[in-house]
Amino acid sequence: MKSLAELAAIKDRMKQNATMREDGDNATRIVVGMATCGIAAGARGIINAVTTELAKRDLEHVTVAQTGCIGMCRLEPIMDVIVPGQEKVTYVHLTPEKVAKIISDHVVNGNVVAEYTIGAYENE
Amino acid sequence: MMDELSLNILDIAQNSISAEASEIEIYINEDYISDRIIICVKDNGKGMSEDFLKTVEDPFITTRTTRKIGLGISFLKEAAEITGGSMEIISELGAGTTITAVFVLSHIDRQPIGNLTETIITLVTLNPGINFIFRYRVNEEEFIFSTKEVKEQIGDDTPLDSPSIVVFLTEYVNEHILNLTGGAS
Numbered sequence: 029m030k031s032l033a034e035l036a037a038i039k040d041r042m043k044q045n046a047t048m049r050e051d052g053d054n055a056t057r058i059v060v061g062m063a064t065c066g067i068a069a070g071a072r073g074i075i076n077a078v079t080t081e082l083a084k085r086d087l088e089h090v091t092v093a094q095t096g097c098i099g100m101c102r103l104e105p106i107m108d109v110i111v112p113g114q115e116k117v118t119y120v121h122l123t124p125e126k127v128a129k130i131i132s133d134h135v136v137n138g139n140v141v142a143e144y145t146i147g148a149y150e151n152e
Numbered sequence: 153m154m155d156e157l158s159l160n161i162l163d164i165a166q167n168s169i170s171a172e173a174s175e176i177e178i179y180i181n182e183d184y185i186s187d188r189i190i191i192c193v194k195d196n197g198k199g200m201s202e203d204f205l206k207t208v209e210d211p212f213i214t215t216r217t218t219r220k221i222g223l224g225i226s227f228l229k230e231a232a233e234i235t236g237g238s239m240e241i242i243s244e245l246g247a248g249t250t251i252t253a254v255f256v257l258s259h260i261d262r263q264p265i266g267n268l269t270e271t272i273i274t275l276v277t278l279n280p281g282i283n284f285i286f287r288y289r290v291n292e293e294e295f296i297f298s299t300k301e302v303k304e305q306i307g308d309d310t311p312l313d314s315p316s317i318v319v320f321l322t323e324y325v326n327e328h329i330l331n332l333t334g335g336a337s
Contacts, residue, residue, distance in 0.1 A: 029331060030324040035305040038320055042310065062278065064224045067163050068154055072267075075274045076322075083315035092313065094278040096170075 042088065056090045056135055057110040063097035069104035070122075077124035078107075081131040090135060103149065109134055118146040154227050156266025157191060157255070163224040164193045164251055165275055169282065171197025171249065176275075177285040182257065182265070182333075184291055188237070189255040189262070200243040208241060228253050235259035269326040272297065273318060280312035286325075288332060295328045 058078055062071050075092065082090050100106065103120035109130065110116045117140050119130055126144050133139045142148055154160045161178060168176045173195035181190040200208065208225055228251070229239040235256040243249040255262050272286050276299055286297040302312060302321065310317065 030320075030327050032301055032305050032324070035302065035317065035320065038316055039306050039310050042314065042316055060278075062166060062274075064163050064166075064227070067159055067166070072159065072162055072270050072274050075277060076270050079273075079277055079315050079318045079322075083319040086315075088314050088316065090315075092277060 054089075054112055056112065057108075058090060058092045058135075059095050059108040059110065060092070061096070061098060061104055061106045062094035065097055065101035066104045066106065069101075071105045073124055074105045074107060074122050074127055077127040078131070081128055085131065085136060087131075087135065100146075103146065106146075111135075111138070119144045120146045120149050154231070155263060157189070157231070157263050158266040158268045158271040160224075160228045160231055160253075160263075161191060161193065161268075162271040162274060164228055167224060168193060168195035168197050168249065169279055171195060171199070173197035173248065173282065175283045175285070177287070178272075179287045179289075180265070180268070181289045182291070183289075184257065187257045189257050189265075190252065191255070192250065192252045194248065194250040196248040199245045199247050199249050200241075201245050205241060205243050209239075225251075231255070231263055235262045268329055269322060272325055273322045276321065277313045277318050288329060290332050293332055295332050297325055297328070 060066070060071055060074055060078070078092055082088075082092070098106070100120070105122040107119050107122055107127075107130075108116050109119065117134065119126070119141070122144070126141075130141050130144065133141050154163060161180075165176055165178065175196045177192075177194045179190070179192040179194070181188075183189070209229055210226075225241070232239045232253040232255050236259060237254040237256050239251070239253040241249065241251050268288065272284070276284055282299075284297075284299045288295045299312065302317075306312065306317060
């Protein structure tokens with residue numbers, strides 16, 4: 029079975045890859061709603077999908093944080109992607125599959141996935 | 153309504169986070185001899201006054217500005233009572249809060265434990281500054297996971313919430329829980 033002692037090797041590998049997160053202003057931030065409404069709608073699986081995708085792509089510089097209820101419970105799970113120097117993008121009604129697309133298209137390649145945004149939802 | 157006990161745990165722990173706890177202990181005891189599951193979430197947060205504590209189980213009495221409590225407590229209470237169990241809150245202003253829920257294990261309406269690994273890892277990832285102690289006991293066997301121990305291994309310069317660390321911890325916790333439960337939950 030796995031032991032916490034294995035963490036030392038992982039830490040060394042991370043240092044070699046030198047992909048440690050950048051400080052403050054340069055880091056992309058992902059914020060997920062984790063109030064009762066978010067959790068009941070599936071936010072936990074969204075967090076899991078985000079970290080899995082980030083690890084898969086070696087995106088060690090992206091930070092993931094949580095927020096409370098923003099009053100749009102019917103649109104949960106909700107996640108904001110905040111790229112420094114750009115306007116915040118709010119994605120709604122998320123699924124792990126949508127998260128994978130958002131990470132690759134938006135976070136990696138800089139293309140907002142318009143169809144999953146709150147703007148697209150409101151125009152329906 | 154949450155459909156897994158582990159989702160209730162995640163939600164209850166959010167109250168501890170809102171109460172600015174620096175240490176949160178989550179204890180689950182699944183005991184087939186007494187036919188009970190006990191879930192206990194204990195924090196060292198700011199606690200609740202006696203007056204507030206009296207109203208806390210009522211979902212419609214929530215001080216929205218401080219937002220300590222909402223539907224979460226009611227969901228957990230309902231989930232426990234429907235099995236013939238109960239829920240108790242002990243809290244002291246400035247000292248912390250302990251919430252204990254007891255479930256009748258074999259009751260048909262008892263929610264499954266669900267994905268505990270995902271609950272633990274979500275809490276740890278989103279709150280790397282909080283010390284989490286997670287204890288899961290099934291009959292006589294126990295698995296203890298403490299983020300303090302993880303931090304001792306990785307040191308100060310590696311963030312606990314780095315994706316590579318999180319992925320390892322997910323596998324680590326999952327493996328130990330499966331070993332404890334024999335793959336079933």
